[in-house]
Amino acid sequence: MLKYIAAFLLLLSVLSAFVFYTPAATDSKGCEASECHAGIEHLSDNHKLECITCHGGDEKTENKEIAHKDMLGGRNPSDHKVWDKTCGSCHQYQLDRVSTTLMYTATGMIKNSQQAWDDYQGDLYSAHGTTGYNQDGNSVEHPPVSELDELSGELYRKFCSSCHIGYDKLQGYRAHHSSGCAACHFNHSDDGSYEGNDQTIKGKSPYPEKHIIDPLPGNDVCLTCHNRSGRIALSYEGLYDGNNSLVPTQHGYPGPDLIDGVRNVRHMEADIHHEKGMECIDYHTSRDIMGDGYMYENMYMQIETTCEDCHGTKDKLPETSMITKENDEPVRESANYAFKNKFGDEMVLTSKGRMYSNVKKENDKFFLYTKRKGKKLEIKTIAGGDEHSMHGHDRMECYTCHSKTVIQCYGCHTSYDEREKMFDLIKGEATDGAFSEKEDFRSFFPFPLGLNQRGKISSVTPGCQTFLTHIDKDGEVIKDEHIFNYRGDKKFKFAPFYSHNTGQKAVDCITCHTDLAFAGFGQGLVSAANGNITSSYLCEKCDKPLDALYSVINGKLSVTSDIVRDHSRLLNTSEITKMLKANTCIVCHQKAEKRIYNKEINYEKILNDSVHKPLLSD
Structure with missing residues (x-):
């Protein structure tokens, strides 16, 4: 009995010491002390963790330098350099996928740049070096793009790489994003400043808008990257940044809708899916974006x-x-x-x-x-x-007919000057050689057609029409408005492209079949006397039309461009002929009537029957 009483008294003394314990004045109040990060938001209901669980560091000191000394990833513990120790320690499945997704490896962007600049020799690279398995289950290793010494590699590192998730893009307007997992799962304000309740960093940048994880990113997150090149985030919401000279203005400044790069956007009709209330993540699966664990050469393989x-x-x-x-x-x-x-x-x-x-x-x-x-x-x-059910349309991509617009950037004049330095975003240092670029003009309708990687007739867009001017260290122009070879010839390059600007109503039959731009002839300036079909969109030092895939000179078809994706090609002569010959009927029968167009048309028979022959003879 006495031993039970002794045990009870011992337990009571321990509990009393715990209840009445008062921390010494030297004890830390932790990361959320009033002079540190008081008021900062919890990441989410599922992430009510101690700060050091994700960030590392030392929470037992009030000395900022000591507290932050061993933090993981600095302000961003999801950075790709440490994500295996932070996010990946709990979310291994997601990390295995995202570390091989094209959003991170950028293998497709790098390969396409190599092809556009005639540097591709069959070797694939990734942003930071990646090992894994391709879609066939074969082990593959892609070395880092820092090892690609060609100009195409340097172009990616200095110009394009800010929009892959391995890089903190902390400048620009409506373009801030963190690296790693936070690139998509933390929202940033338009100017990149923190707007939460932590008074220590409130109003400062670069920080996410709030210290809150968003498991389902909104369209603004996608816009931070997808506002250039194909501009799919803009087109989807009905925004267009081309040929506007920063007009209109508001209060003396470009506006009211500005985006990264001091560009002003104006409004056009949005994609029907956007109009119905769908966001990007409603159409795309997580595997489209985060990957499925395999390494792909191009985005069309991953999607x-x-x-x-x-x-x-x-x-x-x-x-x-x-x-x-x-x-x-x-x-x-x-x-x-x-x-x-x-x-x-x-x-x-x-x-x-x-x-x-x-x-x-x-x-x-x-x-x-x-x-x-x-x-x-x-x-x-x-x-x-x-x-x-119209005959001859089985190979059409749905979006070929249903695209309202397709963004097309013509004439990309790129200068590379070895006398100047430019920051290499992958190597993390400024190196010799600076790029600059300007375009000739932008268009969004009509748009040319070609065969895509699925063997289907698709909208195509310039990708890319590079004119390179290369200046060496002594100021000598090595290349002046140089056009690169593709498949052995100097050609402009077009790529199959879905514009993300879909409409319920398709392009009508007569527009598609009569406008020579769809057939690939650009402006389609016809000279019946000479048998020519040409375009006047030419650069001073090039006789090839910018907006045309081919021309007709003295009755002979001349190819001036090519389609750059694997298994893709131009429309052939037979396909173009069929496309234009359909106008024989469409000029009168403009609606998609099943009784007329549900089977192959025998033009000779129909035009000589009792109904059509008298009409033609008049």
Whole structure:
């Protein structure tokens, strides 16, 4: 009995010491002390962690230098240099994927730059060096682009690499993003300043807008990178930055809508999916963006979403598969959605046969749910419709007809001056050689067509029309407006491209078949007397038209450009002839009537029948 009393008294004394313990004046108040980061937001309900769990450092001191000395990644613990020790320690599956995604490796961008500058020798590079497996399961290793000594490698490092997720882009307007996981999962204000409750850094930059993780990035995050080149983030929301000379203005400054690079945007019609309330993440799967663990050479290989996935084809409805396990991807991914997927849900499949996490079949109808707001949108399918049953259109990409606009940048005049220095974003130092560029003009409609990597007729856009002027250290011009070779000849390069500016109404038949720009002839200036089809968009030191894939001179077809993606090509003579010959009927029969266009047209027979022959003879 006495030993139980003794044990009780000992326990009571220990508890008393704990309850009445008062920290000494020298004890730290931690990272959230009033003079440090008091008021800073918790990352999320799932991330109510101690600061040092993610950031490292020493929370037991109030000395800033000591506290921050061993922090992981500086202000950003998700940086790719340390993400295996921070985010990846809990999210290994996601890290394995994102470390091989093209958003990080940029292998496709680098390869395309090499091809555009005639530097590609068959070797693939990545932004920081990557090892893994390609889509065939073969082990591959891509050395870092810092080892690519050609000008195309230097161009990527100094000009293009700020928009891959391995780099902190902390300058520009509406263009700030952190590196690593935070590139997408932390929002930045327009000017990159912190607007949260931590008074120590409030109003300062460069910091995220708030110390809060966003598991579902909004369109503004995508815009920070996808506002140049193809400008898909702009086109999707109906914004256009071309040929406007910073007009209109507001209060004496360009505006009211400015973006990175002191560019002013004006408004055009937005993509129909945007108008319906869809954000980028509602169309794209996480595998499109974060990757699926494999290493790809180009983005079209990584992307698994297609129009046919959700809308079907003229012959069949979208394919589906049922959720049968509690850890199926759609169940896990919807944990942060405004709705939840469950066992038994019938999910629509991507082009790679994987389940979407927000597209379902319910009661014989198909629906898309927006991830952040849970908005339910019924999807129209096209199976059995007359509009999609016209003969000769089986190889058309859906967006070829349904694109409202396709951004086209013509004439990219690039200067490289060895006398000047420019910061190498990958090497982290300023080195000899500075790039600058300017364009001739921009267009968005009409747009040329070609065959893409899927063997389908697609919209194409310049990619790229580089004129290089190279100045050496002594000021001598080594190359003056030089055009690079492609496949053995000096040609302008075009690339298959989906503009992300889709409309419900397709380009009408007569516009597509009569406007020679769609056939690849640019302006299409026709001289019946000489048998010529040409364009006047020429540069001073080049006789090739900028906006044309080919010309006709004295009745003979002359190829002036090429399509740069693997397995892609120009339309051939037979395809162009068929495209233009259809005008024989379209000039009178402009609607997609099934009775006329659902089978191959025998022009000779029809034009000589009792209905058409008298009309033509008049």
